[in-house]
Amino acid sequence: EIQESLYALDYFESIEANAEPGDDNLESVIIAFTVEEKPTVEEIVLEGNRRLRNGEILENVLIAPGDMVTDIQADLDAQAIMDLYVEKGYIDASVEAILEPGEQENTVVVRFRIREGAQTTIRSILFSGNNFASDGTLRRQMKTKPQSLFSTGVFQELKFEEDQQSILDYYAERGYIDAEIVEVERTIERDEEEGKNFLVITIYLDEGQQWTYGGMDFEGNSIFTDEQLQELVRQQPGTVLDKVRLEADTQRVADLYYENGYIFN
Numbered sequence: 001e002i003q004e005s006l007y008a009l010d011y012f013e014s015i016e017a018n019a020e021p022g023d024d025n026l027e028s029v030i031i032a033f034t035v036e037e038k039p040t041v042e043e044i045v046l047e048g049n050r051r052l053r054n055g056e057i058l059e060n061v062l063i064a065p066g067d068m069v070t071d072i073q074a075d076l077d078a079q080a081i082m083d084l085y086v087e088k089g090y091i092d093a094s095v096e097a098i099l100e101p102g103e104q105e106n107t108v109v110v111r112f113r114i115r116e117g118a119q120t121t122i123r124s125i126l127f128s129g130n131n132f133a134s135d136g137t138l139r140r141q142m143k144t145k146p147q148s149l150f151s152t153g154v155f156q157e158l159k160f161e162e163d164q165q166s167i168l169d170y171y172a173e174r175g176y177i178d179a180e181i182v183e184v185e186r187t188i189e190r191d192e193e194e195g196k197n198f199l200v201i202t203i204y205l206d207e208g209q210q211w212t213y214g215g216m217d218f219e220g221n222s223i224f225t226d227e228q229l230q231e232l233v234r235q236q237p238g239t240v241l242d243k244v245r246l247e248a249d250t251q252r253v254a255d256l257y258y259e260n261g262y263i264f265n
Contacts, residue, residue: 002017002031002033003015003017003033006033006035010038010068011035011037011038011068012035012036012037012038013036013037013038013070014035014036015033015034015035015036016033016034016035017031017032017033017034018031018032018033018034019031019032020032037068037106038068038069038070039068039069039099039102039106039107039108040066040067040068040069040106040107040108041063041064041065041066041067041068041069041107041108041109041110042065042102042103042104042107042108042109043065043102043109043110044058044061044063044064044065044109044110044112045109045110045111045112046058046112046114047111047112047113047114048113048114048115048116049114049116050116051088051090051116051119052084052085052088052116056084057081057084057112057114060077060080060081060083060084061077061080061081061112062076062077062080063077063110069099069108069110071097071099074097074098074099074110075097077097077110077112078095078096078097078112079095081095081112081114082094082095085114085116086156086157087156087157087158088119088154089119089120089121089152089154089155089156090116090117090118090119090120091117091120091155091157091197092117092118092120092197093114093115093116093117094114094115094117095112095113095114095115096112096113097110097111097112098110098111098112098113099111117197118190118196118197119154119196119197120154120155120188120196120197120198120199121147121152121153121154121155121196121197121198121199122144122145122146122147122153122154122155122198122199122200122201123146123147123153123189123198123199123200124146124200124201125139125142125144125145125146125201125203126200126201126202126203127202127203127204127205128202128203128204128205129182129204129205129206129207130205130207131207132171132174132176132207132210133170133171133207137170138167138170138203141163141166141167141169141170142163142166142167143159143162143163143166144156144159144160144163144201147198155199160201164181164184164203167181167203167205168180168181169243169244171207171208172242172243172244173242173243173244173245174210174240174242175210175211175212175240175241175242176207176208176209176210176211177208177211177241177243178206178208178209178211179205179206179207179208180205180206180208181203181204181205182204182205182206183204184201184202184203184204185201185202185204186199186200186201186202187199187200187202210240210241211240211241212238212239212240212241213235213236213237213238213239213240213241213242213246214237215237216230216233216235216249218230218253223257223260223262224256224257228256229253229256232249232252232253232256233249233252233253234248234249235249
């Protein structure tokens with residue numbers, strides 16, 4: 001239990017426990033712990049970064065001079081630096097964390113070796129399989145934009161994932177609740193003279209069919225009548241099914257029960 005408590009302090013690389021006689025009569029014991037402390041950070045060094053400033057990178061690094069550090073913690077910070085580069089459009093970037101002995105005893109220099117690679121900007125965004133919505137309409141649903149006078153065109157993975165959901169939401173609000181993105185094709189075109197990568201994105205869609213709203217029925221309700229619940233429904237039968245409005249109608253019915261104390265409906 002003592003050894004577990006010592007490990008929980010997160011100060012030591014290793015702990016070895018031994019029981020030794022406490023007196024000549026062997027009536028007591030001395031428990032001796034031999035520990036190896038984790039090294040502390042003497043300095044953090046960045047190598048290879050030309051496009052991003054040291055300060056911008058270090059804002060994403062959790063370890064700091066004076067902290068105890070392990071290889072795992074250094075690797076996590078290396079991943080955080082790489083994520084920053086990917087967010088800035090350097091999708092080929094790689095970062096390696098190296099712990100080197102420091103000048104002081106039991107200290108290390110944390111060295112991050114960065115290979116930035118070429119920045120990737122979006123040259124064009126294409127669509128295939130869309131008949132209901134035009135290419136221009138779908139592009140307007142996206143925050144990801146090709147490079148232009150008004151856009152840097154830097155590719156960001158998280159933003160692009162949100163864009164794909166925005167496209168599906170656009171279809172769902174217009175009756176195409178089965179619409180799906182079948183495939184996303186990414187073609188890299190390298191420009192050695194400019195030292196850049198240009199990305200061509202092609203989004204393949206299956207729109208499915210457009211659904212019409214047929215109305216809402218109720219079952220299992222005894223506290224409120226069908227007529228009372230029907231008054232909360234805004235969407236009209238015979239219109240194009242709007243998934244967002246359908247969810248709002250369903251939520252209003254649920255809220256009526258919640259507001260009257262039926263929280264487990």
